[in-house]
Amino acid sequence: MTDQPKNTVTLTIDGVSVTVEKGKKIYDAAIKAGIYLPGLCYDPKLTRFGGCRMCVVEITRKGRTQSKWACCEPASDGVEVVTNSPRIRKKQQVMMEFLLAAHPLDCPTCNASGSCGLQDAAYFIKQTRGRIPLKRRDEPLLIDNPVIERDYNKCIMCGKCVVICDEVQGNGAIGFQKRGYNAEVGTPFRIPLVCDYCGQCLHVCPVGSIQDHTERYKGHAWEYEKTNTICPYCAVGCTIVANVKRGDLAKVTSNDWIGVNNGNLCARGRFGHGFVQSAQRLRQPVMRRGEAREPVEWERALDSIAARIKETVERHGPGAVAAIAGEGMPLEDAYLLQKVMRAGFGAGRIETLSNLRSPALNSGLFDTFGALAPVTGYDFTRRAGAFFFFGADAEKENPVIANMVRPVMRDHDTPLFVANARDILFAPKERARLRYRYGAETALLAALTAVAKGGAADAALLTAADVDGEAFARLAGGLKAAGAPLVFLGKEIHDHPRSEDIVKAAVELAAALGGRALLYREYANTMGANDMGLSSTHLPGYLPAGDPDAAERYARAWGRAVPVYAAAGPLFGALERGEIKTLVVAGCDPVSALYGAEWKGLIQNVEYLAATAPFDNETTKLAHVTLPTQTAMERPGMFTNNEGRVQLLRRAAPPQQGAWAEWEIFQELGRRVGMPLYAGPEKVAEEIARVVPGYEGLTHSKVTWGGSLVDYASRAGGPRALAFSTAPVAWSADGAHPLLALIGNSLYHLGILSPHAPALVEIDPRAWVEAHPEDAAGLGLRDGDEVVVESRNGAIHAMLKTTYRSPRGIVYIMKNFSGAPAAHLPAHGDAAARVALRKA
């Protein structure tokens, strides 16, 4: 044998030679060699198996043959493995006899039929009727929540659901209960299942014991056409698999072998697809005439918008037109929007929701940080010395990041630390947990950095941050000892009025310890929208919009003049001064999403508002023209995730009639001012791959499998000096509004699509607010009460949840409910509000 790297072993399985990493099991080697084993309890991503005995194989080592379980036996050099001898089959048939003796053969009406491990295994080993009389358990079908349905008569006790819920999801919502013949997997006391509703358990269940309740009777495995695409919700960028039967999207599943998520999804990704076929979808353009909104033809609506933009630029100059774009829009659409606005109409004021909040962390990211930008590949999770979740509730914000981290903690004992303004826990268990005063983040980070660099923490900083000294010492010491942390900055930081300084301080801490920072991004294509130049200050590839050379570069590429544009201050001020006459809102709902109730009035007051959206929302209701759009699940395209990975969107479900993809809308607007048309999004992608720095060569065919990372290095240049202030933000006391309200996203909602996904609405139907039990008791309130949350700027109704996650003085509200717009509680420019709670 030729020399081979030390960390691999080579063996033969049924005569096929296969090389795997050391430490892998024979089962893994069989998977790699493409040899099927009828094992039912093994999953390479879980520990604890060896329960079903179906993976039995014969191993010959130094002339000696033994039977072993492939899932327990490490692969080792030179062994010969046989998986298909008559003796093996006999053993498997006996095991199978026991399994089938207690299994109801409900295959005709079981949704797992056709994708059932038990069926496959029994068929594969040519099982015949055994000697044991069949006996059915007669447990009721448990439908006690909106999405996960359990029929434990079919359970074969493989334990995978229990293990994945614990090891990967950190939830432990189900466990083994009782013992012997009465043993079952389930909830304690058989209470209804209340959990993250991620559906990891149903994904790993080899039989039909746990099923997707929303799929019931929609189809069988063999009837579905399966398409891989990217989840339309958050920036983690999980691969989802759409299962479509005769044009109907029946369910979303996941695939362990494709994409960044290793088969994990959160409730949004797995159960949040109902918006595609919702009856509420917009199917025709509408124009406002007086108070009434009337359906119109596409041509007329597009003519109106193009003429209006042109006329506004001619009469009031290019600064009178603005666009606000959503970040759930694919790259092609984002790219065309800015190209048409800039080169078609000469207008350069283009923003995204996150850019409006913190430009220094979005379009200005590389100007601010250069090579230290908090964009880090997920593979760093496997190399990190520690995880530090700062201002991040990863379990609820980016659940699949938490799913990536837990197995690393399990396998490498990597310590995890948490610091938050609320008391956020991380399961299984954080090494140290710290709560700090909201507004004093930079002080705390500076103190941690001082310790990391071998010094001592300045007592004044710790006082400012109001942290527990012992917990701080554990955290600072732990981080320093572990080194190379992955510092994950969550939504609390992302939205913070001082986010720029905080991220600088965190980046410095990470750098001091040889680690990396990774910044939470809210929507599926937030990173890509920035990359594509949806910004007043930056052209695609982060080239400065005010730089004549950069404008010239794009002018040459596009064959049209590109304005050299230096933005005249924030959009908010321009709207306030009445400078913006025509506003285009593409694929988002700024009225609900932007912090500050003032936005609504400002947006309402522009002379002409055009909106694109798949559903009516608070902004489209104000629009003069609304164009119905396809969602990301109905069309090809690309998204760029958190880590800068460009991934391919495929048409996962047939487009809804009457809706257009946004890129088609933008190119039609462009055509009206003489710009070229594209044959499809792949052609737009080819242009991006030609002209946008960092995206060289990233065409649809290039990113088909697993995606490709954007090359930010060229644009980033060297590291920047990161000066920041450690002075805490003072929260002025306000007797009438004694509580501080932080605002977040529910685990079950995000953006403009989730309110139209019936399963998510059923799980989480209405606004709620978390408060400390004693704060609540002090106000005479109890868990479950209907309350009013009131700030100087407005009031919303919500349901009270008492929890120790909220420390005293702090409440936490979800912004995902249009009937209760939490984003309207803070003043513009802020992300938190002083509020009072009272009984409704």
Next chain:
Amino acid sequence: MTNMAAAVDGEVDIAYVREVLDKYQDARGAVIPILQKVQTHYGYLPRAALEMISHTLRMPLAHLVGVASFYAQFRMTPRGKYMMKICCGTACHVKGSAKLVEKTAELLDVNHGQTTRDKLFTMERVACIGACSLAPVITVNDEAVGYLDMEGIEDIIHKLRDENAIAPK
């Protein structure tokens, strides 16, 4: 199966649980001793106590209850003042313990593992208690009563009922 949820009572003072947990701080490995202490104190594992233990040890409730329901020594329903354990081991079986079980169940109107409404009796079937020479045998609160026949069991139950009657009928 027994409906555990229905029999759980939430009105328990869990101060003692706190005390035990303070002693075993951070000790996931000490689950069994903690459960034993709590059960000795309350006579069973109250749901509120299990929730507190789960929260403190950061052990999911589903797993904790899984452990508790795996071992026969733990019970999650309140026990009565008198624990009637009827031996169903081989010797007792041969001497007709099945009939004793039937009779007791009839007299108390409960099944294995359940407690009477007046919280006086809990009945359990158990494996050999090591007093085969007295078969068939039962224990009432750890006191063994041997050579029991139908009348014997009736006598015991009536006697205990009478002793505990608040006002004679």
